[in-house]
Structure formats: C-alpha cells, structure tokens
C-alpha cells in the first residue's frame with residue numbers, strides 16, 4: 001500500500017481548526033448564559049445599530065441551527081440563529097453586531113468585501129476542480145494540468161486570505177457599534193471580544209489549512225518531476 005507522506009501537511013491545519021471550533025463553542029456557550037445589563041435582545045440591538053448607521057434597509061430574519069448566523073450581501077439580509085435571535089446575552093449581541101458589521105461593510109463598499117464577493121463563483125469552481133485537475137495531471141504525467149490544478153487551488157488560498165481582513169474588520173466594527181450604542185458595560189465588552197476572537201481564529205485556521213494544502217500540492221508536483 002502506497003503511503004502519501006504529504007498527507008502529514010494537513011495535520012497542523014486540522015488540529016488548529018478543531019481547537020478554534022472548540023474555543024468558539026466554549027466561549028459562545030459561556031457568554032450565552034449572561035444577559036447584558038441593557039437587556040436589549042440581539043435582533044433589536046442590531047436593528048437600532050443599522051438604523052443609526054444608515055443601513056436601515058437591511059432585512060433581519062431568523063435562521064435555524066447553532067452558529068449559523070450570517071449576512072447575505074446578495075439579498076442584503078442578516079440572518080440570526082435560534083440562539084442569537086431574541087436573546088439578550090453577551091454572546092448573542094456580539095455575534096449579531098459582527099454580522100451587522102458585515103452589512104455596514106457592504107453599505108460602505110468596504111473593498112475587501114467587494115473583492116471577496118466577486119471571487120465567490122470563481123473560488124467555488126476552483127475548490128471543486130483543483131484536486132481532480134491536479135490528479136488527472138499526475139495520472140497522465142502532464143505537467144500543465146498539474147499547474148492548472150495548483151493555480152485553481154491558489155485562488156482558494158487567496159480567497160481565505162482576503163476573508164481575514166473582512167472578518168477582523170467586522171469584529172472591530174461590532175465592538176465599536178455596541179459601545180457607541182451604549183449596549184455594553186466594560187466587563188461585557190471583554191466577553192464580546194472573547195467570543196469574536198475565538199470566531200476569528202476559525203478563519204485563521206481555514207487559511208492555514210488552505211496554505212498547507214497548497215504546499216502539499218507543490219511538494220507532490222516536485223516529487224513527480226524527479
């Protein structure tokens with residue numbers, strides 16, 4: 001049985017990803033237990049925030065699942081999960097305000113968000129076809145095909161790199177928006193930051209995994225040349 005040692009490249013990314021997920025879940029469940037002193041529910045807080053910041057046209061709806069909260073720029077809709085919508089907890093306000101941060105990025109044409117949106121269709125194709133193209137290149141011993149697979153995957157890496165400023169910026173905005181709106185005490189702000197930093201770590205983990213996978217492809221390419 002042939003053992004491809006380059007699979008070991010995937011381990012650090014996998015471990016970092018698991019650790020990040022654990023951090024998000026534990027921070028979220030911890031700060032879900034504490035309501036903010038303002039007592040405002042997450043969807044009301046973000047509705048007010050968006051209104052005050054000139055983005056009152058954003059739709060706010062509920063979505064099933066846990067940590068499924070997201071902002072959809074194509075429909076200008078902010079979807080809050082069951083554990084966020086209707087909750088006045090520190091975690092719920094943090095997550096909802098982060099998504100409101102994305103809505104404001106869209107409203108203000110934040111360049112990295114625009115770039116990210118443009119890349120989505122290309123990256124979807126790239127992530128689905130990069131490995132099949134690359135493997136076909138190995139099977140037929142045809143280098144240009146291997147390069148094409150690598151370029152397709154490099155787009156995936158670039159996309160997850162561009163995601164980082166988008167996510168960090170949304171979290172930075174979230175804290176500022178909640179503070180400006182008078183929704184948080186200083187203690188509560190620390191809780192919001194813990195939840196959002198843990199969430200940011202999952203995006204760092206995705207980027208690291210993608211980068212390591214690219215290195216794996218390059219290593220296989222080099223080995224095939226020998």
Ligand SMILES: [Zn+2]
Pocket residue numbers: 098099102166167170
């Ligand atoms: Zn986000």
